[in-house]
Amino acid sequence: MKILVCISSVPDTTSKINFTADKSAFDKNGIQWVINPYDEFALTKAIKLQESQGATVTIATVGDAAAEAVMRKALAIGANDAIRVNAEPQDSITVAKELAKIVEEGGYDLVLCGKESIDYNGAAVPAMIAQLLNKPFVNACVGLEVNGAEATAVREIEGGKETLSVKLPAVIAGQKGMVEEKDLIIPNMRGIMSARTKPLTVKEPTETDVKVSAVSFDAVPARAQVKLVSADNLDELVRLLHEEAKVI
Amino acid sequence: MSIFVYTENISGAYKKAALEAVSYAKTVADMSGTDVVAVSINPTDAADVLYKYGASKVVTLKSDALKNFNPKAYAEALATVVDGVVVFPHSTDASSVAPMLAVIKNASLLTNVVSAPVAVSPFEAKRKSFSGKAFMDAKAHGENVVVTISQNSFGIKENPVAGSEEVKEVSVSTEGLTVVNQEKSSGKLDLKEAEVVVSAGRGMKGPENWGMIEELANVLGAATACSKPVSDIGWRPHSEHVGQTGKAIAPNLYVAVGISGAIQHLAGVNSSKTIVVINNDAEAPFFKSADYGVVGDAFQIIPALTEKIKALKGH
Numbered sequence: 248m249k250i251l252v253c254i255s256s257v258p259d260t261t262s263k264i265n266f267t268a269d270k271s272a273f274d275k276n277g278i279q280w281v282i283n284p285y286d287e288f289a290l291t292k293a294i295k296l297q298e299s300q301g302a303t304v305t306i307a308t309v310g311d312a313a314a315e316a317v318m319r320k321a322l323a324i325g326a327n328d329a330i331r332v333n334a335e336p337q338d339s340i341t342v343a344k345e346l347a348k349i350v351e352e353g354g355y356d357l358v359l360c361g362k363e364s365i366d367y368n369g370a371a372v373p374a375m376i377a378q379l380l381n382k383p384f385v386n387a388c389v390g391l392e393v394n395g396a397e398a399t400a401v402r403e404i405e406g407g408k409e410t411l412s413v414k415l416p417a418v419i420a421g422q423k424g425m426v427e428e429k430d431l432i433i434p435n436m437r438g439i440m441s442a443r444t445k446p447l448t449v450k451e452p453t454e455t456d457v458k459v460s461a462v463s464f465d466a467v468p469a470r471a472q473v474k475l476v477s478a479d480n481l482d483e484l485v486r487l488l489h490e491e492a493k494v495i
Numbered sequence: 496m497s498i499f500v501y502t503e504n505i506s507g508a509y510k511k512a513a514l515e516a517v518s519y520a521k522t523v524a525d526m527s528g529t530d531v532v533a534v535s536i537n538p539t540d541a542a543d544v545l546y547k548y549g550a551s552k553v554v555t556l557k558s559d560a561l562k563n564f565n566p567k568a569y570a571e572a573l574a575t576v577v578d579g580v581v582v583f584p585h586s587t588d589a590s591s592v593a594p595m596l597a598v599i600k601n602a603s604l605l606t607n608v609v610s611a612p613v614a615v616s617p618f619e620a621k622r623k624s625f626s627g628k629a630f631m632d633a634k635a636h637g638e639n640v641v642v643t644i645s646q647n648s649f650g651i652k653e654n655p656v657a658g659s660e661e662v663k664e665v666s667v668s669t670e671g672l673t674v675v676n677q678e679k680s681s682g683k684l685d686l687k688e689a690e691v692v693v694s695a696g697r698g699m700k701g702p703e704n705w706g707m708i709e710e711l712a713n714v715l716g717a718a719t720a721c722s723k724p725v726s727d728i729g730w731r732p733h734s735e736h737v738g739q740t741g742k743a744i745a746p747n748l749y750v751a752v753g754i755s756g757a758i759q760h761l762a763g764v765n766s767s768k769t770i771v772v773i774n775n776d777a778e779a780p781f782f783k784s785a786d787y788g789v790v791g792d793a794f795q796i797i798p799a800l801t802e803k804i805k806a807l808k809g810h
Contacts, residue, residue: 260739260759264628273625284740339594339604365626365739365762369606370585374566374594383671384566386591389733399675403587403734404564405505407679414671423740428727458603462619462632467765473772473782478791484771485803487787492769494691494748495715495804 248302248393250293251355252326253346253376254286255336256310256317257366266464273366273464280317285361289419291426292391293359294325300393302357303327307349309342311335315447322442323434329445334452336367337460343375344454350380355416357398362387362420373420383417389424497532498524499577500550503589507539511651511688512584512644514548518652519611519644520582521549526615527580530656534576536561536569546658548651553660560667563674564588568667570595575665578639580618585643586687593643603635609648609766618642626739626762646687647745648766686735689718691748692767694737696722698753698774698793702730707797708752714804720744722754738763752793756781773797 258264259279267274282290293304306321308314309332318329332345350358358377363370377384389408390401398413403424413419434442476484488495500520502513520531533542533550542553554576561568569592573581578600583593585607597604607623613632618640624631686692693712699705705719712719719735726736737744739759749767753774754760761784764770772785773793782788789796 258625260762261757263758264625266629339606340597343594343598367624367631368622368626369604370590371594371597371604371606374591375598375604378567378570378595378598384591384595385672386566387587404677404679405587405685406683407677409564409674409678410676412673412675417671422733423726423736424733458597458636459605460634460636462634464624464632465630467628467630470770470784470786473785473788475782475788475790478789478796481789481796481800481803484787484789484800485807488748488769488771489807492748492786494769495807 248296248300248357249353249355250296250302250304250357250359251350251353252286252290252293252304252306252321253358253360253372254290254306254308254317254321255283255364256280256308256314257283257364260284260365264466266466270463270465271461280313282317282321283361283364285363285365285422287361287431288423288425289359289361289421290321290324290326291431292421294432295426296393297325305330305353305355307346308332309334309336309345309452318447319442320434322445322447323438324432325438327445329447331447331449332452333449337457339369339371340375340458341454341456343372343379345452346372347376347379348453350376357393357415358418360418360420362422373418377418380416380418383413385411385413385417385419388419388421391419391421391425496579497530497552498527498580498582500531500533500582501573501589501592502533502535502538502545503584503586504535504538504540507537509538509540509544510584510586512586512589512646514651515646515649516582516584516644517545517548517550518654519649521652521654522611523580523582523615524549526612534573536572542658542660547653547655549654549656551656551658553658555660555662556665557662558665558667560669561665565669565672566591566595568669570599571667572665574599576663580615580640580642583641583643585645590643593641597641600639600641602639602641603637604641605633605635606643607645608642609645611649623743623766627743627766628762645745647690684718686718686720686737686742687744690746691715691717692720692737692744692746693717693750693752694720694722694754695725695752696754697724704794705731707801711750711797711801711804714801714808715748722760751781752797754781755779756784
């Protein structure tokens, strides 16, 4: 079985988000980059399938050379090889088209992604890949088993869970639950050393039909100073919520 | 051309997020000098519900094949009717369909939109980015645009119009995806739709203490949520985790009990209109991002607060 895991390189979850002086772009100064946390669940699931079913795991990223540090980490976690499309991601459709092309050329049985990236939060690329390939799609996946040409996926629905039988090839977008947080793989020294020699292919982009552009960015405005209420005077808190904030 | 809106339903009943999407579509239609066409798949609610929020036409798609949710089949069914600007809620299901429809229609896709458009031609609107830590003003290229509205961000606005309904049978393939089983916990409020959310963290010391959180939630008509460490330890289900890698929510009132307020937690909740923080550590960073705060022992404050709210609501 051939698995492709699509990953993006994103600012560490603790990063303070700043923009360039003209507000037209994200300011990358001083940012630590990590594998998008949702993608890490997908990657770990793929490595588990590699161990249990002898699958091969390829990771794919659309990004400039700076993304390679994060890709080497994914290789250290256990992916067999990597493909980088040499382009700064523009919008979800250009990224999805590049990734769909990789899937078509490589004949993958299963495409795993995180359900969204924590930077641009498009939550669009996995579903777009599925539509471009005309394959089944499962979003918000919290459980996955593969049995030959079929997978059983569990997805979150409102107020519960739904179990689906999915014919492969398919595109599945995961989140926590696909594997547990405690099962995420931390690369060991052997993994880090072997990652240096694993193949990382660089392809030039072919897709240029950008559909959405960023005009400007703004930080979320700060809240006014907190109003502290004494623990002995909860009547005042109830009054403030009722009369001032008008939320109860 | 009309503005189209996908009105998502759960077991046939229109979701609150669907009414919010109609309200949004009406605003766009007014800006463009046109009307709103709502498209639904197998609803049981009457079309009148949607006229109230500004849809002057409701197209009801009927299909046995679409009884269960299948994003690809839903996108293909919608594509037979919609064109131009199409509005969706940013719920899990609707936001799975929207990107697929955007591909079919060769449309620009703007997701997680939080306010009325800056312009409609070309379409330009503010959307959430960096997990709620920032906003991005995004501009579509071309006239075909699919937009998803971040839940609870725009609000529901009544705008009654006279309407008519058209029922259409559709036939699409659902090959490759079969629902085997559904497990639903009945009577629970949907976290992303809830207008009030009561959330708790490690300060609750153990899952056995959640009864008081649920009771407070109950008197407030609120959904319950938790911080990431709490769902990681297994005190509460993952589906209740709010934050950067959990659910992003925007209720009118968010009450955080025993949560210190790590930057990743704030990312998922800072779109809440009013934030109340209850914590025994006066130095908890969450107080800096709260509107109201109480420093003290949650085990005394929560039951007392519950009683006072009960009294206010005349229980």
